[in-house]
Each structure stands twice: as C-alpha cells, then as structure tokens.
Amino acid sequence: MLAVGAIAAVTLTACAEDAPQDTWQPEGENSTRIHNLQWPVFAIAGVVGLLVFLAIVWVVIRYRDRGQPIPKQSHGKPALEIALTILPALILVGVAVPTVGTLMALAETDDTECSVNVYGQQWWWEVEYPEQKGCGGIDREFVTSGQMVIPTGTKVLVSGTSRDVIHSWWIPALNGKKDMVPGRVHTVRTQADEPGIYAGQCTEFCGLSHANMRMEVVALDPGDFETWKANQLKPYAAPEEGSIAAEGESAFISQCARCHVVDGLDDGGVNAPEQFVYSRTAPNLTNLMTRNTFAGATFDLLTDECRERVWEATPEEFGERYLEGVTPECLNEVDLRAWIKNAPAMKPMYTDGTKLGPTDGRSRGMPALGLNDDQADQLVAYLLERN
Numbered sequence: 001m002l003a004v005g006a007i008a009a010v011t012l013t014a015c016a017e018d019a020p021q022d023t024w025q026p027e028g029e030n031s032t033r034i035h036n037l038q039w040p041v042f043a044i045a046g047v048v049g050l051l052v053f054l055a056i057v058w059v060v061i062r063y064r065d066r067g068q069p070i071p072k073q074s075h076g077k078p079a080l081e082i083a084l085t086i087l088p089a090l091i092l093v094g095v096a097v098p099t100v101g102t103l104m105a106l107a108e109t110d111d112t113e114c115s116v117n118v119y120g121q122q123w124w125w126e127v128e129y130p131e132q133k134g135c136g137g138i139d140r141e142f143v144t145s146g147q148m149v150i151p152t153g154t155k156v157l158v159s160g161t162s163r164d165v166i167h168s169w170w171i172p173a174l175n176g177k178k179d180m181v182p183g184r185v186h187t188v189r190t191q192a193d194e195p196g197i198y199a200g201q202c203t204e205f206c207g208l209s210h211a212n213m214r215m216e217v218v219a220l221d222p223g224d225f226e227t228w229k230a231n232q233l234k235p236y237a238a239p240e241e242g243s244i245a246a247e248g249e250s251a252f253i254s255q256c257a258r259c260h261v262v263d264g265l266d267d268g269g270v271n272a273p274e275q276f277v278y279s280r281t282a283p284n285l286t287n288l289m290t291r292n293t294f295a296g297a298t299f300d301l302l303t304d305e306c307r308e309r310v311w312e313a314t315p316e317e318f319g320e321r322y323l324e325g326v327t328p329e330c331l332n333e334v335d336l337r338a339w340i341k342n343a344p345a346m347k348p349m350y351t352d353g354t355k356l357g358p359t360d361g362r363s364r365g366m367p368a369l370g371l372n373d374d375q376a377d378q379l380v381a382y383l384l385e386r387n
C-alpha cells in the first residue's frame with residue numbers, strides 16, 4: 001500500500017499546474033477531443049485493473065498453501081468461460097466506438113483555415129508559410145524555425161515531413177503526436193483557443209541531440225498575427241555603414257552564409273547549403289530576434305527576466321509582449337555568443353567531437369567555427385538587428 005501511495009504521489013506531482021507539456025490539460029479543439037476520450041478509457045481500464053488486482057490478492061490469501069490436501073480436480077465451466085469472453089469483448093467494443101469516432105474527427109481537414117508546413121531536421125524544425133488565402137492571406141512564402149506562430153481560434157493544418165530521419169511533432173496541449181517521415185507528408189490539425197506559448201518536443205528518437213529538439217507553437221490573436229506576418233515579410237535592412245553590425249554583415253557572409261540564409265542579403269552567391277550540411281538548409285536567420293528561443297527551441301534568446309515577462313503574461317498581455325521580440329536589453333547574449341563560437345559544445349552534433357563530421361565531408365548540425373571575440377561581437381550586433 002505504501003508503494004502504491006508513493007507511486008500515486010509521484011504521478012500526481014507530475015500533474016502540478018506548472019507543467020506545460022501535461023497531456024491532461026488540453027487547450028485546443030483536438031486535444032480536448034483526445035482528453036474526452038482518454039478520461040473514460042483510463043477510468044474503465046482503472047476499474048478493470050483494480051478488480052483484477054483485488055481478485056489476485058483474494059486468491060493468494062484464500063488459497064495459499066497451508067499444508068492442505070490437493071482439492072478435487074475439475075475441468076471446464078462453460079457458463080463462466082462464456083461470460084469471461086463476452087464481458088471483455090463488450091468492454092472493448094465500448095472503448096472502440098468512441099475511439100474510432102475520435103480518430104475520424106482528428107483526421108478532419110476539410111474545414112482548414114490556415115496551412116503551415118513543417119520540416120523536421122536533426123535537431124530543429126523549420127516552419128514554412130506557403131502562399132495562400134488562408135491565415136488572413138499570405139502573398140509571399142516565408143520560413144521561420146523553432147517557433148510556429150498561428151492565429152488563435154483558427155483551424156491550422158500542419159503538413160509535415162522530414163529531411164533526414166523520422167521525427168515526431170507533438171504539442172501536448174494542442175493535439176496528439178504525428179510522426180514526420182522522410183518522403184511522406186503527414187498532417188496534424190492544430191488550434192489554440194487562447195494567446196500564449198505551447199511547448200512540445202520531438203518524440204521519436206532521432207539521434208544524438210534528440211533530447212534537444214524542441215518546438216513551440218505561439219498563438220497570437222488574429223490582429224497580432226497580422227502584425228507578426230507583416231514583420232516577417234519586411235525588406236532587408238542593411239546595417240548602418242561603419243557600425244559593428246556592418247562588420248558583422250561581412251563576417252556573416254564569410255562565415256555563416258554558406259549554411260544560413262538571411263532574406264535580401266546579397267551574399268555574392270556563397271549560399272550552397274547542399275554542399276555543407278548533412279540535410280538541407282540551416283535555420284533561416286532573417287528574423288531571428290522575433291523568436292525568443294533558438295537551436296530547436298532549446299536555448300533562450302531572452303534573459304530570464306524578459307523570458308518570464310512573456311511566458312507568464314496573461315492571454316490579454318501576451319501578444320504585445322511577444323511582438324516586442326528580443327530587444328538589446330533583453331538579449332541573452334551569453335548563450336548566443338557561446339553558440340556562435342562553439343555550437344557543438346552546447347548541443348551535441350556528432351559522436352566524435354574531434355572531427356567535423358563523417359568522412360564524406362558533410363557534417364550534421366552547426367560546427368565550431370573557431371571565431372575570436374571580435375568576430376563574435378560583430379555577429380551578435382548584426383543578428384540583433386534581424387528583428
């Protein structure tokens with residue numbers, strides 16, 4: 001009994017309020033459907049489990065060996081056998097009917113109001129907004145990474161695939177899991193009722209940094225979503241001539257542009273991602289400072305204090321705070337600098353840390369580029385203007 005109590009206590013503390021990935025706290029249409037199914041199934045399975053457990057305890061005590069003679073041996077009890085076949089079958093049918101109904105409701109895509117594509121890649125997610133009438137209208141495709149921004153109260157269809165191994169997309173508060181498989185497109189509907197950040201993580205083991213492959217859905221009310229969208233599409237703003245950021249731009253072209261794209265930056269054609277990264281491109285850094293986490297939503301771009309302001313905001317305050325992006329005062333410069341100088345030290349990229357990658361000349365993830373402090377300063381200044 002003590003053991004049971006201890007297990008229950010541990011399980012229940014896991015359900016405490018501050019658990020952003022709690023599957024028992026649905027915050028969208030489909031997660032609510034799943035929740036409405038998992039409760040009764042859990043209850044039925046719990047009652048059956050309890051009855052079986054009690055029956056075992058009773059048998060163990062009642063018929064334990066007290067040196068009594070072996071009882072009379074009998075064979076078969078048709079009434080009992082038939083009852084014990086029919087009863088579980090009925091329970092399973094009782095569970096199957098609502099399960100199939102829920103699965104069909106979850107697969108519904110006809111009434112989609114906004115389409116977003118995701119690409120899983122070791123170890124981050126690219127999020128692509130294709131041209132469409134949905135999502136309030138998108139005239140030019142654009143991409144971001146790590147944080148998928150969607151309008152609230154909107155039926156969003158996430159179509160996903162993978163550029164390397166199998167990954168799995170899972171935002172527990174909004175819907176169930178969906179494997180993202182190379183060469184296939186899988187869909188999962190996502191809808192958030194309230195503005196806020198909904199955290200999730202890759203749930204299919206995908207290699208060394210699987211545990212560092214996280215993602216977030218950011219829901220903004222439709223007005224704020226329009227603001228966010230317009231900001232993603234604004235033209236490139238070159239740094240002021242002679243500034244540190246301008247030196248950063250040159251450093252970016254020579255060191256980073258072979259993998260990373262900044263839309264509108266003329267990099268003289270050096271971007272040739274296929275040649276350098278294992279799978280396709282690295283995250284697009286055009287609007288890095290409009291997201292507040294980086295490298296597979298694993299590290300914060302905001303200082304702890306500023307992060308709290310966004311994450312703890314009420315639904316009414318949230319949109320405005322999120323749209324502030326990463327200001328110079330709020331930048332978590334320590335982690336960003338450390339990343340630029342030596343990314344694999346923060347997030348394991350390949351098993352042999354002494355080599356850049358497998359012998360075919362390709363590497364996974366971001367290499368350590370051996371930059372000095374000045375270059376890091378320049379690059380941080382340049383990136384800080386990508387907002």
Ligand SMILES: [Cu+2]
Pocket residue numbers: 120123166167168202203204205206210213
């Ligand atoms: Cu993954």
